[in-house]
Amino acid sequence: MLDQSTICAISTSPGVGAIAVIRLSGSDAIAICDKVYESPKTGKLLADQAANTLHFGKIVSNDETIDEVVIALFRAPHSFTGENIVEISCHGSVYIQQQILNVLVENGARLALPGEFTQRAFLNGKMDLSQAEAVADVIASSNAAAQKLALNQMRGGFSKEISALRDQLLHFTAMVELELDFGEEDVEFADRSALRILTEEIEELLRKLKDSFQLGNAIKNGIPVAIIGETNVGKSTLLNALLNEDRAIVSEIHGTTRDVIEDVVNIHGTAFRFFDTAGIRETEDQIENLGIERSYSKLEQATVVLLVVDTHNSFPLVESRIQKIRERIAPHQTLIIVANKIDSGLRDTIQQIEVMELTDNEKAVFIAAKQKENLQELIDYMSHSINLEEAEQQDVIVTNARHYEILKNAHEAILRVLNGLDMQITGDFLAQDIRECLHYLAEITGEVGTEEVLGHIFKNFCIGK
Ligand SMILES: Nc1nc2c(c(=O)[nH]1)N(C=O)[C@@H](CNc1ccc(C(=O)N[C@@H](CCC(=O)O)C(=O)O)cc1)CN2
Numbered sequence: 001m002l003d004q005s006t007i008c009a010i011s012t013s014p015g016v017g018a019i020a021v022i023r024l025s026g027s028d029a030i031a032i033c034d035k036v037y038e039s040p041k042t043g044k045l046l047a048d049q050a051a052n053t054l055h056f057g058k059i060v061s062n063d064e065t066i067d068e069v070v071i072a073l074f075r076a077p078h079s080f081t082g083e084n085i086v087e088i089s090c091h092g093s094v095y096i097q098q099q100i101l102n103v104l105v106e107n108g109a110r111l112a113l114p115g116e117f118t119q120r121a122f123l124n125g126k127m128d129l130s131q132a133e134a135v136a137d138v139i140a141s142s143n144a145a146a147q148k149l150a151l152n153q154m155r156g157g158f159s160k161e162i163s164a165l166r167d168q169l170l171h172f173t174a175m176v177e178l179e180l181d182f183g184e185e186d187v188e189f190a191d192r193s194a195l196r197i198l199t200e201e202i203e204e205l206l207r208k209l210k211d212s213f214q215l216g217n218a219i220k221n222g223i224p225v226a227i228i229g230e231t232n233v234g235k236s237t238l239l240n241a242l243l244n245e246d247r248a249i250v251s252e253i254h255g256t257t258r259d260v261i262e263d264v265v266n267i268h269g270t271a272f273r274f275f276d277t278a279g280i281r282e283t284e285d286q287i288e289n290l291g292i293e294r295s296y297s298k299l300e301q302a303t304v305v306l307l308v309v310d311t312h313n314s315f316p317l318v319e320s321r322i323q324k325i326r327e328r329i330a331p332h333q334t335l336i337i338v339a340n341k342i343d344s345g346l347r348d349t350i351q352q353i354e355v356m357e358l359t360d361n362e363k364a365v366f367i368a369a370k371q372k373e374n375l376q377e378l379i380d381y382m383s384h385s386i387n388l389e390e391a392e393q394q395d396v397i398v399t400n401a402r403h404y405e406i407l408k409n410a411h412e413a414i415l416r417v418l419n420g421l422d423m424q425i426t427g428d429f430l431a432q433d434i435r436e437c438l439h440y441l442a443e444i445t446g447e448v449g450t451e452e453v454l455g456h457i458f459k460n461f462c463i464g465k
């Protein structure tokens with residue numbers, strides 16, 4: 001099943017640079033490179049050189065020198081992919097890079113698919129799947145917190161956690177199976193209270209990992225912020241003010257914003273992912289209704305919900321809207337009531353919002369979006385919605401949506417075990433749910449899985465990685 005071909009790709013970013021690196025990986029990497037490489041000084045083949053050495057020479061095609069290069073040599077299994085690797089550092093002209101790639105292909109290499117080097121590293125056992133996935137996250141990391149998380153995961157932080165979990169689960173099955181051996185004699189070898197303690201530990205670990213995704217996702221992709229509110233209250237104006245550009249359409253016609261607009265901005269080093277959503281109101285317009293549906297679904301995904309209200313409106317109207325949204329806010333979400341248009345709003349409405357009773361996860365701020373007044377206070381509240389210090393303390397934080405989905409399944413399976421213990425079901429049924437849980441964990445590390453999953457993961461990598 002393992003593809004034996006030798007692959008090549010430009011591994012530095014596309015375009016002109018001072019130097020570019022072309023990478024070759026596969027059993028024939030060294031032999032293929034030798035066909036186009038000449039060392040004027042030593043005359044030696046790369047095949048006769050030691051591993052982990054650098055060589056100056058030139059790449060030649062039809063007696064024409066394409067470029068003077070430096071070559072790095074790695075020998076299987078001691079390389080990134082676990083295969084022979086040759087890295088050619090050439091001058092960074094796009095033409096030269098392309099020419100070198102061409103001669104390599106002419107001499108038996110084939111162009112690598114996106115992520116194929118990393119995929120090979122995985123298939124050759126250099127790293128597990130969660131580590132391979134983290135390689136992409138390291139490359140994409142754009143802030144210190146995201147970089148730290150991704151690097152930790154690439155180094156196997158998450159894999160260690162998963163393997164600890166698996167050890168616990170195996171211990172559990174061993175206990176249950178031992179009991180099954182004694183089944184006839186009706187002994188309860190695996191005493192139920194010990195089993196229960198173990199299951200609860202596993203459940204807690206899984207829950208901890210699963211719950212860390214909200215934080216992990218916020219760090220990796222920005223804190224998700226939904227901007228909601230009736231039409232014409234100033235949502236788009238607020239978004240534009242926060243983004244500092246005219247990203248969303250602002251108009252006086254109600255229902256201008258029909259779709260969800262997404263934008264990531266870095267405000268004082270914290271990334272926020274904004275969804276400006278269609279105004280929520282009863283409407284006959286079908287397209288607008290679709291947008292409103294989507295607003296509600298986005299609300300669930302948000303860590304911070306900005307409910308924009310128009311202080312031109314009477315307080316009872318504003319209050320009833322707040323009430324409706326409150327019902328949809330989960331305990332882990334922060335609801336910020338953004339009282340807008342304070343430049344010309346009703347004094348009575350403003351005062352009544354000021355004295356409203358708020359719960360722990362609610363805040364109220366008073367702004368004029370159009371005049372960009374008091375935005376800082378709003379930004380501060382949004383920043384405080386995630387706890388970066390908590391992230392620093394936690395060993396492992398799940399940042400990958402695929403892992404999160406799997407962990408949810410694994411957690412459900414373990415809850416079934418707990419339930420099974422309550423119902424005093426037999427050991428063989430308990431073992432079945434445990435095995436399911438084990439299976440899920442193996443999906444994270446890639447010990448089980450389909451080609452389809454692999455294909456999906458690596459196709460989102462860049463070429464040359
Ligand atoms: N030039 C170059 N720079 C690079 C990479 C690369 O492939 N080439 N990397 C690619 O992502 C990253 C570094 N990652 C690497 C990971 C493992 C090995 C490697 O050769 N591993 C061997 C030997 C380990 C050792 O000597 O300790 C091994 O695992 O057996 C190389 C690079 C970033 N910088």
Ligand SMILES: Nc1nc2c(ncn2[C@@H]2O[C@H](COP(=O)(O)OP(=O)(O)OP(=O)(O)O)[C@@H](O)[C@H]2O)c(=O)[nH]1
Pocket residue numbers: 229230231232233234235236237238249250251252253254255256257258277278279280340341342343344367368369370371
């Ligand atoms: N006086 C005043 N007017 C504002 C303020 N913020 C927004 N507006 C005005 O309110 C109107 C509606 O603003 P939008 O930002 O389009 O409102 P929206 O909530 O996105 O509206 P929909 O797209 O219909 O949902 C515009 O005419 C804005 O100029 C403010 O702080 N003060």
